Amino acid sequence: MPLGYQGSYQRVRAYFREKRLSPGPVAARPPSPRVVAGWILRRPETLTETDHLRLKAVLVHCPELDALTGHVRSFGQMLTERQGERLPQWLDAVRRDDLPSLHTLAAGIDRDRDAVIAGLTLPWNSGVVEGHVNRIKMLKRQMFGRASFQLLRKRVLLS
Numbered sequence: 001m002p003l004g005y006q007g008s009y010q011r012v013r014a015y016f017r018e019k020r021l022s023p024g025p026v027a028a029r030p031p032s033p034r035v036v037a038g039w040i041l042r043r044p045e046t047l048t049e050t051d052h053l054r055l056k057a058v059l060v061h062c063p064e065l066d067a068l069t070g071h072v073r074s075f076g077q078m079l080t081e082r083q084g085e086r087l088p089q090w091l092d093a094v095r096r097d098d099l100p101s102l103h104t105l106a107a108g109i110d111r112d113r114d115a116v117i118a119g120l121t122l123p124w125n126s127g128v129v130e131g132h133v134n135r136i137k138m139l140k141r142q143m144f145g146r147a148s149f150q151l152l153r154k155r156v157l158l159s
Helices: 009-021 033-041 049-061 063-080 084-096 100-111 113-121 127-142 149-158
Strands: none
Touching (some): 063 084
């Protein structure tokens, strides 16, 4: 018993011609997760009107993402405006929502709460030191396996 389509080639051709020529619904592609994350992480006033509307459409369909957006923007405001005293209230708000990934972040912050509050409040940071450490690591990677500590020391001191 042969298997396969029993109709003619012309019938298949007519079927596909009809499908090709009939107007189908044109749906816009959904934004990628990276694009949505960019919209969430940017300040709302810097979003274009189109991006703002598209973000609003995404947030309407996902209440968890809407809650996450509120927490991320609140933390960003704390960070940029040096409002570390608001951290305990932010942590309580995070724990009230059902967002396991933020609960993990909150637990990590709780382990060293005083240092995080100081980092969000005080004007000092260790950026300069971190820059020097990064530069030394880069020099060490460039010299990997080729020289001794003495040459690394000379390169660090001379640069």
